[in-house]
Amino acid sequence: MRSLPPLTAIRAFEAAARHKNYTRAGEELGLTQAGVSYQIKNLEQRVGTLLFVRQGRSMELTPAGEALAPRIAQAFAMMESAFSSLGDSEDSVLSIACFQTVATNFLAPRLGAFQLANPGIAVRIEVSNRYVDLEAGEADVALRLSHDVAPGLESHFLMHLGIAPLASPEFIAKHPELQGADPAIPSDKRISPVTGWWKLWDDARSEGRDVDGAAQSRGLEFDSQILDAAAAMSGNGIAILAPALFAAEVKAARLQRIGTGIVRARGAFRLVYPEVRRHSHKVRAFRQWLLREIQTQLADDPDHLLDQTMGAPQG
Structure with missing residues (x-):
């Protein structure tokens, strides 16, 4: 010694x-x-x-x-x-953990701007359908839709997500019962029918309508919104999605909302990272850039698919 x-x-x-x-x-x-x-x-x-x-x-x-x-x-x-x-x-490499849909439809189209503003920071996206262990170093930061934040993590509220049923315009045209301001969504036409978001939709919107439990157990079942959306765009049924994450597909008429209703997803969309990284240059740069991007998207949200009206959850 x-x-x-x-x-x-x-x-x-x-x-x-x-x-x-x-x-x-x-x-x-x-x-x-x-x-x-x-x-x-x-x-x-x-x-x-x-x-x-x-x-x-x-x-x-x-x-x-x-x-x-x-x-x-x-x-x-x-x-x-x-x-x-x-x-x-x-500080030369920033690893970001997030679900596939967020990575593909939200981050990927925007990260070029972050790289231009921060040429010394390379970005690596860790796509995972589980919550990675940030404190164990599996990633530097994560984007999560969650109710709360574990001790030892710093949290920045980003926004709430609205959810709604979407399908291809051709599929909706073939089913007149799906047209109108607040149509019933048939169980046998749902994609991933047992997902928690469908239950949330039914609880908030059904107003006493009967939901066919047997039909809910059948149908296509995927483990990510982006796969649900792909199936919907192919005319295979109706997906329950966060329309704000599929704005390009809606604008290009590959997806169309059914009715006008919006239900808020449980939890909040947050940026989280270990408390020990709060002063890291790369984390600080990404946090500042992301918050500006969120404000830009909120400003371009006429249907209020996103909102910050609940304020930033603590913890």
Whole structure:
């Protein structure tokens, strides 16, 4: 095992050797003149020789101190360089964890602007349908739709998502019963019929209508909105989606909302990351950029598919 003097004493010696003055060394280190003197004496006792002698009002290095000072200064310079390089490497790649739909329809079309504004930061998207372990380093940040945030994570509220049934215009044209302001959505025409969002829709919109449980157990079943949307665009049925994440498909008439109703998804859309990363340059840059992007999208949302009316959930 290495036996080194206390780092505080070594740091006091290095600063005093540069300044040749205990008071100025103390100002740099946040110590009193007496505190620096104590640390130097402690170091001298450990090494068994004097390192400074007083000459008038100044402190001069002894021959032993003269021999030691440049080697200690070099050691501190190497440590500073090592930590600086670590910081540069750490801030060079930003990994973002999110669900497939958010990655494909929200982040991917926008990240070019982030890269242009931050050319020193490379971006890697971790697509996963599970919540990655941020504190274990599986990703730097995550975009999540969640009710709350685990301890140890920093959270920034982004928006609430509205959900609604969508299908291809051709599918809707073939089924006149789907037209109107608030049509019933037949269970046997639903894509991923047992998803929680369909239950949320039924609870909020059915107003006592009977829902065919047997039919709900049948039909196409996928594990992401983007696959539900692809099936809907192919004319295979009706998907319950967050229309704000499929604005391009709606604008291009590949998807069409059924009725005019909107139900708010449970939870909130948030940016989360470990508290220890709050001062990271890359995380700070992404956070500031993302919040501006959200505000831009909110401003271009005439149907109020997104909103921030609930404020930022705490925690």
